[in-house]
Amino acid sequence: MPSLQSVISCLSDYDPGALPVAQANQIIGELVEPVRGTEQVALRAALDRVLAEDVISRLDVPAHDNSAMDGYAFASSELAVGGNVALAVVGSAFAGAACEQAVARGQAARIMTGAIMPAGCDTVIPQEFVDVEGELIRFDAKAVRAGDNRRLRGEDLAIGQPALAAGRILQPADLGLLASLGVAEVKVRRRLRVAFFSTGDELRSIGEPLDAGCVYDSNRYTLHGMLRRMNVDLIDMGVVHDDPAALEAALRSACENADAVITSGGVSVGEADYTKQIMAQLGDVTFWKIAMRPGRPMAFGRIASHGHEALLFGLPGNPVAVMVTFYHFVRAALHRQMGAKVAPLPLMRVRSAQAIRKKPGRTEYQRGILAPAPEGGWQVSITGQQGSGVLRSMSEANCFIVLGHEQGMVAAGDEVEVMLFDGLM
Numbered sequence: 001m002p003s004l005q006s007v008i009s010c011l012s013d014y015d016p017g018a019l020p021v022a023q024a025n026q027i028i029g030e031l032v033e034p035v036r037g038t039e040q041v042a043l044r045a046a047l048d049r050v051l052a053e054d055v056i057s058r059l060d061v062p063a064h065d066n067s068a069m070d071g072y073a074f075a076s077s078e079l080a081v082g083g084n085v086a087l088a089v090v091g092s093a094f095a096g097a098a099c100e101q102a103v104a105r106g107q108a109a110r111i112m113t114g115a116i117m118p119a120g121c122d123t124v125i126p127q128e129f130v131d132v133e134g135e136l137i138r139f140d141a142k143a144v145r146a147g148d149n150r151r152l153r154g155e156d157l158a159i160g161q162p163a164l165a166a167g168r169i170l171q172p173a174d175l176g177l178l179a180s181l182g183v184a185e186v187k188v189r190r191r192l193r194v195a196f197f198s199t200g201d202e203l204r205s206i207g208e209p210l211d212a213g214c215v216y217d218s219n220r221y222t223l224h225g226m227l228r229r230m231n232v233d234l235i236d237m238g239v240v241h242d243d244p245a246a247l248e249a250a251l252r253s254a255c256e257n258a259d260a261v262i263t264s265g266g267v268s269v270g271e272a273d274y275t276k277q278i279m280a281q282l283g284d285v286t287f288w289k290i291a292m293r294p295g296r297p298m299a300f301g302r303i304a305s306h307g308h309e310a311l312l313f314g315l316p317g318n319p320v321a322v323m324v325t326f327y328h329f330v331r332a333a334l335h336r337q338m339g340a341k342v343a344p345l346p347l348m349r350v351r352s353a354q355a356i357r358k359k360p361g362r363t364e365y366q367r368g369i370l371a372p373a374p375e376g377g378w379q380v381s382i383t384g385q386q387g388s389g390v391l392r393s394m395s396e397a398n399c400f401i402v403l404g405h406e407q408g409m410v411a412a413g414d415e416v417e418v419m420l421f422d423g424l425m
């Protein structure tokens with residue numbers, strides 16, 4: 001595993017006092033390694049877990065050519081004459097069973113959706129296009145083309161094909177796909193354990209009286225929510241006071257019990273001094289001022305206690321900054337640590353309904369509402385007050401408006417990039 005120093009020394013223009021978002025993510029990415037443990041779990045329990053190995057199909061799915069419709073199966077050579085086709089019905093095929101009767105020239109077999117195509121047949125005419133006269137069917141040759149309404153053996157998955165790749169976070173469709181292959185259990189990475197706590201003498205827990213100048217600790221709840229959505233095991237360590245001994249004890253305990261430790265508060269200028277000392281004492285930690293808004297101060301590194309190592313994310317205290325830094329740094333790092341390969345979330349360009357103030361030289365994550373525009377298409381507007389303490393801005397938003405490092409002022413009608421919360425949260 002490389003050290004922070006060695007990763008940082010490879011960067012030509014490293015400035016911890018104004019670190020671009022992309023560079024911070026690059027450093028984090030190089031330092032995070034996937035946990036090694038795996039376990040075998042039953043298919044249903046594998047939802048949202050990370051697949052630990054490729055799954056190769058041992059079956060053709062479907063196993064036979066079969067019908068996609070209720071109708072009549074026949075050989076497409078019957079269509080060559082054109083006009084009105086008349087065929088004698090000689091047998092029937094139901095789902096799960098083959099037609100026992102051979103289908104010869106001038107003949108067809110009644111067939112149901114999913115039934116195996118009778119030998120000699122390659123096309124199905126849906127029943128609604130057919131006139132039935134006793135044992136005879138008639139239809140217009142133009143109503144169907146050769147090969148229509150037939151599903152081919154292995155068209156979903158062929159034997160030997162990779163069905164799912166290691167690193168995939170299993171979705172509902174994946175469970176169904178694995179079931180269609182007859183797979184009852186899969187090997188997944190062990191669940192990640194994440195410890196988190198809030199720091200600050202001004203913080204009160206729900207249920208305690210709110211003394212003058214105090215606030216309820218909300219970060220632990222948003223962190224709980226964001227981490228739950230990532231399907232990790234949570235260790236909620238409560239509020240830790242601004243006291244060096246308490247902070248050291250909490251960090252040690254967190255790192256002895258978890259793969260990653262997330263703290264909020266205590267990393268801003270003025271507060272950082274003893275936090276810095278303690279974190280540095282426990283491992284390889286660096287303090288950044290990131291060129292972003294909200295979320296400027298952040299600590300990142302690895303800490304160790306009694307032979308146990310953990311990743312450390314010291315997030316800022318402001319409630320919106322916690323969420324923004326979580327989604328834009330911690331989320332990808334945890335995915336990497338849990339062995340998941342996750343594509344970056346798409347950024348979409350839409351018109352801004354209003355002017356937005358923005359200075360080049362930092363990335364901003366404004367909270368936006370994406371909605372249909374009166375003139376058609378979509379537009380985005382900001383959710384009022386954008387202060388980093390205004391959690392309502394996150395609650396009302398359905399997307400981040402991502403204003404890139406170089407971006408300057410935005411005029412009403414300009415296109416901006418948005419990242420939808422769907423799929424993120």
Ligand code: AMP
Nearest residue numbers: 198216217218219265266268316317318
């Ligand atoms: P700090 O980074 O510790 O200086 O905190 C910055 C601001 O965020 C202060 O106004 C804190 O009161 C507030 N804050 C810190 N932690 C929390 C928390 N867990 N819940 C709500 N607000 C917090």
Ligand code: MG
Nearest residue numbers: 199200265266
């Ligand atoms: Mg504080």
